[in-house]
Amino acid sequence: MLQLFINYLLSMVGESLYVWSGQGESLKTMFMNWVRKVETSDANVKRVQSLLDKKMKDDIFAFDCSGLGVNWLLQKKLIKVDMTANSMYNLCTPVTKSQLKRGDWVFIRNANGIKTHIGYIVDDNLNVVECAGRDYGTIRRPLSQGSPNGAWTDFGRPESIFPELKSVKEENKVAEISRVLKLTDPRMKGDDVKALQRAVETTDDGVFGPNTETKVKEAQKRLGLNVDGKAGKDTTTALGLVWRG
Numbered sequence: 650m651l652q653l654f655i656n657y658l659l660s661m662v663g664e665s666l667y668v669w670s671g672q673g674e675s676l677k678t679m680f681m682n683w684v685r686k687v688e689t690s691d692a693n694v695k696r697v698q699s700l701l702d703k704k705m706k707d708d709i710f711a712f713d714c715s716g717l718g719v720n721w722l723l724q725k726k727l728i729k730v731d732m733t734a735n736s737m738y739n740l741c742t743p744v745t746k747s748q749l750k751r752g753d754w755v756f757i758r759n760a761n762g763i764k765t766h767i768g769y770i771v772d773d774n775l776n777v778v779e780c781a782g783r784d785y786g787t788i789r790r791p792l793s794q795g796s797p798n799g800a801w802t803d804f805g806r807p808e809s810i811f812p813e814l815k816s817v818k819e820e821n822k823v824a825e826i827s828r829v830l831k832l833t834d835p836r837m838k839g840d841d842v843k844a845l846q847r848a849v850e851t852t853d854d855g856v857f858g859p860n861t862e863t864k865v866k867e868a869q870k871r872l873g874l875n876v877d878g879k880a881g882k883d884t885t886t887a888l889g890l891v892w893r894g
Contacts, residue, residue: 650725651752651811652848652889655771656854657721664707665787667780671711672731677701707871714766717780717787718754727810734767741805749775749792749804752814756803757796766798777801826889832862832878833846845880848888860878 668674681698712720715734722728732740738756748756757766768779772816775792785797795801808814826841832877837857846853849864864877869876872887882892 661787662789667712667783668711670717674711676709712780714780738764741807744804750815755801758802825893827893828886833844
C-alpha cells in the first residue's frame, strides 16, 4: 500500500496546483461544469469537451499541503476524516532526522508549536514530495534543501497507516522477484506471488489466479505500463518490489 501511495504522490509532481483547502479538485471537471451551465446544447458541450481533451491531455488538480495526502488516504479508507498537517503528525511515531527513510513524513512547525506544513519522503535518497505553495504547486526536491516554506523541523513515521514501515518485521522487508509472475495452468504459487498480491491490493493467498491478473492489469494501467497482466521487471519495480530475474 505504501508504494501505491508513493506512486500517486509522484504522479502529482508538476501536475497540480496549490489552492487553500484543495483535495484533488480537477480543473477539467470544474471547467466543464461551467461549460454545461452556459452552452446552448449537449452537442455543443461535447464539442468543447473534445477540443479541451486534445489541447489538455493531462488534467491538473488542486491541493494544499495536507490535502495532497489526505485525498488519497480518504479514497483508500485509511483515514476517516479530513486532516491538517498537525493532525497528520499526530498519527505518526516521532523519529529523528537521522532516522528518516522512504515513507516517512516531514513537517514544519511554527512558533506556536503547530505543524503547518507537510511533505512526504518518496525514496531511499530522501527526496520529498510536497504541495509547496501557490508559486510552486507539487514539487519533488531533496530533504537537505528544505521546503520553499523553510527548513523541515519535525519528522514522523506513519506506521498506523502503513504497517510495512515497521521494518523490524520480516514479512515487511522489500520482496525480491526472480521470475515473471503471470496466469498459468497450473497456477504459479509462492511467497513472491504473495508479495505481488499485497502490492496490488488483493488477497495474498500466494496463488496467481484470475483475480490477481485483473489487479495487476489495473496497476499497470494506473502506472502507465504495458497492460498484459504479467508482472515482470517493469511492473514489479514500479510496485516497489525488487527484481532479481
